[in-house]
Amino acid sequence: xxxxxxxxxxxxxxxxxxxxxxxxxxxxxxxxxxxxxxxxxxxxxxxxxxxxxxxxxxxxxxxxxxxxxxxxxxxxxxxxxxxxxxxxxxxxxxxxxxxxxxxxxxxxxxxxxxxxxxxxxxxxxxxxxxxxxxxxxxxxxxxxxxxxxxxxxxxxxxxxxxxxxxxxxxxxxxxxxxxxxxxxxxxxxxxxxxxxxxxxxxxxxxxxxxxxxxxxxxxxxxxxxxxxxxxxxxxxxxxxxxxxxxxxxxxxxxxxxxxxxxxxxxxxxxxxxxxxxxxxxxxxxxxxxxxxxxxxxxxxxxxxxxxxxxxxxxxxxxxxxxxxxxxxxxxxxxxxxxxxxxxxxxxxxxxxxxxxxxxx
Numbered sequence: 343x344x345x346x347x348x349x350x351x352x353x354x355x356x357x358x359x360x361x362x363x364x365x366x367x368x369x370x371x372x373x374x375x376x377x378x379x380x381x382x383x384x385x386x387x388x389x390x391x392x393x394x395x396x397x398x399x400x401x402x403x404x405x406x407x408x409x410x411x412x413x414x415x416x417x418x419x420x421x422x423x424x425x426x427x428x429x430x431x432x433x434x435x436x437x438x439x440x441x442x443x444x445x446x447x448x449x450x451x452x453x454x455x456x457x458x459x460x461x462x463x464x465x466x467x468x469x470x471x472x473x474x475x476x477x478x479x480x481x482x483x484x485x486x487x488x489x490x491x492x493x494x495x496x497x498x499x500x501x502x503x504x505x506x507x508x509x510x511x512x513x514x515x516x517x518x519x520x521x522x523x524x525x526x527x528x529x530x531x532x533x534x535x536x537x538x539x540x541x542x543x544x545x546x547x548x549x550x551x552x553x554x555x556x557x558x559x560x561x562x563x564x565x566x567x568x569x570x571x572x573x574x575x576x577x578x579x580x581x582x583x584x585x586x587x588x589x590x591x592x593x594x595x596x597x598x599x600x601x602x603x604x605x606x607x608x609x610x611x612x613x614x615x616x617x618x619x620x621x622x623x624x625x626x627x628x629x630x631x632x633x634x635x636x637x638x639x640x641x642x643x644x645x646x647x648x649x650x651x652x653x654x655x656x657x658x659x660x661x662x663x664x665x666x667x668x669x670x671x672x673x674x675x676x677x678x679x680x681x682x683x684x685x686x687x688x689x690x691x692x693x694x695x696x697x698x699x700x701x702x
Contacts, residue, residue: 343483344370344474345518348378352630355418357492359389360444362418367482369456371632372470372567379475380410380459384418384440385449385488394702396443396695398478399498399505402653403433404598405559406468406591410459411435411452424596425684433592434684438499440692443585446699449490455477455505457566461689463590466563467533468630470672473508475514481518495639495698496525499687500654503530503643506660508633510639515565525595526661528644528686529654532629533560535661537624546620551613553606555599556653558613559698562586568626576619582612593672617695642697643675646686653683 345367355362359669371377385393401659404408411417420430421438437443443450453475455666457464472700483490488489498506506525537546551557558578565572574583585605588596628634643663650656665668666673 344478356587369478377456378460381453390489393489395494399502401500404594408594409586436688451479452531462567465567468567469504469508472505499528503527510637511635553602581609637671640672644690648682
């Protein structure tokens with residue numbers, strides 16, 4: 343049953359007044375196929391009941407176990423970034439504002455998503471599968487002695503922004519006895535929106551596709567989610583397939599991207615789209631993505647605007663807002679003009695927490 347805890351262990355945490363657990367729990371993907379995911383549960387150390395729950399949905403880390411946030415040193419910590427000067431981490435991990443959430447009495451859960459610490463290739467940017475993992479870990483937390491209530495909200499960044507967006511568009515059976523009160527989407531990555539706009543869409547239609555690690559991983563994630571209709575051979579050359587086969591589980595995102603770029607430089611194309619299969623790929627992008635249904639709870643989008651063409655370009659973020667508005671959803675947004683993609687979570691988390699708390 344989704345949400346059932348398969349394994350848990352208490353782990354040390356640098357957050358004061360907190361207890362932390364690393365867990366493995368049952369989940370399922372967008373097709374209802376059983377999966378397992380790993381993740382974290384962090385809560386105030388003192389006893390409590392019916393606590394508010396925040397589910398953190400992390401950004402891009404990779405396609406396999408090398409990108410597992412809960413497997414990093416001291417994982418139950420404040421957000422730690424790869425791009426910080428002097429950083430020794432290979433991925434972004436941790437939860438922004440974690441200490442304040444604990445001080446305010448919240449239970450915080452943080453899924454790794456299917457495939458990042460569990461078997462199989464991660465369904466990268468398959469928003470619905472990632473969103474399901476962010477919901478089912480709340481069910482798992484209720485099996486632990488942390489006082490987690492049934493009401494929860496989701497905050498996600500980048501890939502996780504798309505996960506948070508999907509978390510308010512799921513089937514009733516995905517929630518069970520839980521009630522989702524809202525979703526905060528920090529710079530959300532929604533593939534169906536990106537496909538319609540310059541960047542992802544134009545790259546897929548080109549004759550010379552640059553070695554973009556994120557696009558490469560998106561295609562791998564989609565093929566994993568839709569094995570009956572999609573194949574890696576539809577989109578990868580022999581060189582690209584070799585990079586994938588040898589690195590998907592052992593190389594986190596930045597290492598993987600560098601390897602891909604070098605292969606392109608020395609061997610040529612790593613991606614080549616079979617245009618006769620494009621209709622199936624377009625259908626999969628829509629089926630995988632958020633912005634397909636009217637959200638069942640309010641949504642806040644936090645936009646990083648220092649760079650219009652960052653990892654999740656501003657037009658993609660605005661396109662998601664337009665799509666939810668057209669569906670009749672309750673959606674608002676805040677712009678952070680002085681923040682780029684990587685500074686946004688730390689500067690926006692205070693607003694996200696206050697906005698979410700008001701929904702309880």
